[in-house]
Amino acid sequence: MPLPETLPHSLQNAEIPQSFSSRKRAQETVDGVFNENLSIPELELQKLEGIRELLSHPNLQKLISEGKITFGMIKPQASEGVGLPEDDELAAQAVIDEIGENVVFDLPFKFTKETAGEFYGHLKEQFKDKPEIYEEVIDFTTSSGLTALLIYKKDAGRTFGLGEGQLFADESKLLPNGKLYIGDSEHQLSHNEVVFLKAGKPIVKDITQMSEEEMNEFRGRRKYFIENGEVKVKIENAVSWWRDKMGDTRPENARKNNPNSIRARHSAELPNNIVHGSDSIESARREIRILNDAVAELIEKSES
Amino acid sequence: MHPKKRKLIEDIKKIKGFIRMLDTLGEEKTLKKNEEYAITGDTTTLITKR
Numbered sequence: 001m002p003l004p005e006t007l008p009h010s011l012q013n014a015e016i017p018q019s020f021s022s023r024k025r026a027q028e029t030v031d032g033v034f035n036e037n038l039s040i041p042e043l044e045l046q047k048l049e050g051i052r053e054l055l056s057h058p059n060l061q062k063l064i065s066e067g068k069i070t071f072g073m074i075k076p077q078a079s080e081g082v083g084l085p086e087d088d089e090l091a092a093q094a095v096i097d098e099i100g101e102n103v104v105f106d107l108p109f110k111f112t113k114e115t116a117g118e119f120y121g122h123l124k125e126q127f128k129d130k131p132e133i134y135e136e137v138i139d140f141t142t143s144s145g146l147t148a149l150l151i152y153k154k155d156a157g158r159t160f161g162l163g164e165g166q167l168f169a170d171e172s173k174l175l176p177n178g179k180l181y182i183g184d185s186e187h188q189l190s191h192n193e194v195v196f197l198k199a200g201k202p203i204v205k206d207i208t209q210m211s212e213e214e215m216n217e218f219r220g221r222r223k224y225f226i227e228n229g230e231v232k233v234k235i236e237n238a239v240s241w242w243r244d245k246m247g248d249t250r251p252e253n254a255r256k257n258n259p260n261s262i263r264a265r266h267s268a269e270l271p272n273n274i275v276h277g278s279d280s281i282e283s284a285r286r287e288i289r290i291l292n293d294a295v296a297e298l299i300e301k302s303e304s
Numbered sequence: 305m306h307p308k309k310r311k312l313i314e315d316i317k318k319i320k321g322f323i324r325m326l327d328t329l330g331e332e333k334t335l336k337k338n339e340e341y342a343i344t345g346d347t348t349t350l351i352t353k354r
Contacts, residue, residue: 035313036305043312050319059326104322105315152322161340161351 045302048295051105054150055292064285067220067237068156071287072099072149072246073276074106076140081266081274092147095262095275099245102238104150109294116141119290140271148291151277153238162231166224169200169260178226180204189231195224197236199244199258239284242277249273 035043054060063069078084078091085091089108096106111119116138127133162176172182178189180202187204189195195202196218205214220240224233236244247254247261251273254263267273278284338352 035316036309040306040309040312043309043316047312047316047319050316050323054319054323054326057323057326059329062329063326105319163351 041302045299047105047107048299048302051107052292052295052299054104055288055295060288061285063152064281064288066157067239067281068153069288070151070153070238070242070281070284071278071291072103072151072242074147074149075272075274075276076142076144076146077268077272078147078274080268080272082268084266084274088144095266096147096149098262099149099151102151102153102241104152107148107291107295108145109148109298110145111142111294113138113142115290115294119287137271150288151238151242153235153241155235156237156241157235159232159234162224162233166233168197168202170202172202174202174224174231176231177229178231189224189226191226193225197222197224197244199247200260237281239278239281243279246275246277 035046038046060069074092074095077088078095079086079088081091081095084094092106092108096103117124120134120137120141123134123137124131162174165173165175167173170182172180174180174189174195180187180189180195182202189204192206192208193204194207195204197203198218198221202224205218210218220237221244222233222236222240224231226232244258245262247258247263249263250270251263251267254261254267254273258264262275263273278287340351
């Protein structure tokens with residue numbers, strides 16, 4: 001069967017099977033046949049155009065507002081990280097593999113001074129008395145290629161039952177009836193108490209006694225609470241989840257507070273703490289917009 | 305196939321899949337009164353309460 005004339009030249013000889021076991025299979029197979037006939041630069045452009053379509057999708061803003069999406073980055077010179085491969089691209093891929101299925105896409109690209117200035121503009125104000133810090137960050141960020149990440153936490157903000165119970169990173173355990181076992185001690189969760197999850201470990205807080213500072217610290221984190229005699233769990237938002245996975249900004253604090261985090265295990269010297277993550281939902285929205293602008297510019301350059 | 309090409313094809317498939325998910329956002333299953341999602345570790349399952 002002849003292919004439509006509007007197809008790219010490279011697809012004119014593509015052989016497309018005529019029947020499939022399902023529509024989904026048909027879609028995947030046809031996509032596969034089309035993709036395999038494209039060259040690497042053509043596929044790179046197709047990926048960029050896909051990312052542009054995704055980042056411009058009106059429903060993405062809804063997911064960002066719901067805390068289900070955040071922006072992440074694997075910084076330049078990833079190969080300097082402890083325990084990572086000596087090649088930047090392989091080192092970045094090793095970190096992406098650690099993050100797992102929550103990565104929607106990874107995009108290697110390079111910041112211009114102008115884009116880096118827009119991205120880290122808030123640091124200029126924050127360190128106005130120490131402009132060398134801002135300059136160091138800009139120099140480092142533009143020193144070589146980096147990898148942008150879009151991170152998706154599907155169940156963020158939703159409330160679940162506890163199933164058979166929850167075992168935490170420090171081997172403490174919470175049962176559906178509210179009994180919390182930490183080491184040799186047993187604690188019955190009351191209606192005023194909430195268990196927050198920080199660095200994979202449970203922290204019990206009386207919500208009537210929490211300061212505003214504590215409220216801010218735990219905002220968006222995973223929490224367990226009693227409702228009608230049963231423990232419910234509200235899943236953390238993508239911003240908190242990714243920041244917890246990254247660990248503290250300063251590598252020494254990450255090693256102390258969250259030894260399993262990416263920064264604790266892989267950081268080199270600052271400013272190369274290997275990964276970046278948006279610090280709030282609003283920052284995620286801003287950083288994703290900057291990425292979208294950069295992608296649009298890359299597509300324009302590729303096509304010209 | 306060149307590994308870089310294979311990765312690009314996988315990336316494009318994942319991006320297209322996510323766009324399809326964005327297209328259908330808002331059409332999620334509505335839970336019945338006696339249904340609830342339960343979580344064990346990182347796995348979520350739909351359970352029917354008695």
